Amino acid sequence: MIVETFVPSTTAIADSTAISALVGILPLLVFFVLLGVFKLATHWCAVGALVVAAISAVVGFGMPAGMVGLSALQGLAFGIAPILYIVIAAVWLYNLTVRSGRAEDVRAVFSAVGKGDQRVQALLVGYSFCALLEGLAGFGAPVAIVAAMLVTLGVKPLKAAAVTMVGNSINVGFGAMAIPVTTAGRIGGVPATEVAATASSITPWIATLLPFLLVIILDGTRGLRQLWHIALVQGLVMSAGHIIAANFISYELTAVFAALLSFAAVALLLNYSNPTTPEEYRSETSEKLPSGSRITLALMPYWLVVIIFAVAKLWRLGVDIPAALASTDITIEWPGLYGNLLTASGEVSESAIYNLQTLSSPGTMIVLTALIVAFVYGRNSSGGVFEFSFVRGVKVLGETIVSLRWSLLTIALVMSLAYVMNFSGQTMAIGAALAATGAAFAFLSPILGWIGTAVTGSATSANALFADLQATAAAGANLDSSVLLSANTIGGGIGKIVSPQNLAIAATAVGGKTSESEILKKVAPWSLGILLLLCVLVFLATQGILPLM
Secondary structure, eight states, X not given: OOOOOBOOOTTTTTTOHHHHHHHHXXXXXXXXXXXHTSOOOHHHHHHHHHHXXXXXXXXXXXXXXXXXXXXXXXXXXXXXXXXXXXXHHHHHHHHHHHHTTTHHHHXXXXXXXXXXXXXXXXXXXXXXXXHHXXXXXXXXXXXXXXXHHHHHTTOOHHXXXXXXXXXXXXXXXXXXXHHHHHHHHHHHTSOHHHHHHHHHHXXXXXXXXXXXXXXXXXXXXXXXXXXXXXHHXXXXXXXXXXXXXXXXXXXXXXXXXXXXXXXXXHHHHHTTOOOOOOGGGBOOSOSSOOOHHHHHHHTHHHHHXXXXXXXXXXXXXXXXXXXXXXXXXXXXXXXXXXXXXXXXXXXXXXXXXXXXXXXXXXXXXXXXXXXXXXXXXXXXXXXXXSOOOHHHHHHHHHHHXXXXXXXXXXXXXXXXXXXXXXXXXXXXXXXXXXXXXXXXXXXXXXXXXXXXXXXXXXXXXXXXXXXXXXXXXXXXXXXXXXXXXXXXXXXXXXXXXXXXXXXHHHHHHTTTSSOHHHHHHHHHXXXXXXXXXXXXXXXXXXXXXXXXX
């Protein structure tokens, strides 16, 4: 039994924040060097980084070895549920479409909507549809589902992963019914509505740009020449959706509302515009569009998951379904950590409480969707074209888990790494070093959110880590707290592009046809470039140059 208490310190090493931060960032450097330079398998990179983090925690930050082990175990538990639960469920749902043979009908449908142009289809799915799933689910489900869908549509695996991860970034802050925004407001002492309104003044500058970046990823400058008008409409309408929902409807619905609005706008535009499509980007589908019933069944995994998530997250008429589902959650005060892990003020840290989601988990909602889809596919073969059975659908789940085994191990190890870094104070030291820059912190503020999500894979966790620090730094430097809290939230979404957890999910979703290191090399420049733009926008906002809502 652990009887020692531990208070994380940002000056644990040589009584210096800077030195502590340099040591604290070593595990991340080890991970990315092993991955990008030595090209080791990702699970070995995670093991190496975890070992370095554990040694740093004990030797450098003074955390008892037993508490380091318990921190890793709590991270492992969080990695299993909800993260691995969601990933397995999402990939299973996608695999049902493939194994049932209905993937060809999916390609035919999006080929028709996207005028037979894979690039347009990638914009619709990788930006608008991904935003819809992010707003409803979050927690890696959008990346897992959308990256797999893009491969189904014929997009090359590396491009499919890159488009999904970059396109998903701007809506992460409003993901899972805007939990990151709510967290930032609660911990930072600012109304969440104010954080959301401020964020919606900043996100449009990036949201308008992203479709152009996605086109470049897909087809370079030729794509820009041929699709600039579609990218412009999609970006502007997505931005308008952010502003309208965050300020005038409900900030929890920001990503959902903006996604539906932008999808509808592009679909409407395509009724009056036929893009010039290079031969290599024409959809690989038959010329004849399937029947209405086949289209409905082919798209069933996607429209049904949206309905189930919408009901589970939004239905409060008569019965408050979100509250009812949340009431089944199990709160566990992590043995040996809770009560012994303290905050800087000496209070018991709430971070050592593990919330086991059961019925309220996005994974459960996806599993329910998959079971219904497997049953319906087993009962309806569309005239004998698609022979399938419910038992076969359940077997696909087992096959999915086996095929994901190494990626699942990687994700679990990365979450253990995140918890060791967080609980020992390593992540806090990095944040404190940046905050010590004073007025210049306005420019550096988004980097905290970027680092926090790069480490944990969660913008909610990044806000839980740094929201209080952002608010404190804002007060000390006479800056607007809502701007810095928004910066942390949006920066977190951009940091998710390079999160090891996200890299593993994306690589798994595209069928293992490209490695995490290849994806990292592809997306890292985009993540850093967008982060730099955000830093400039936040600095201008704090100087009163960028207008805010």
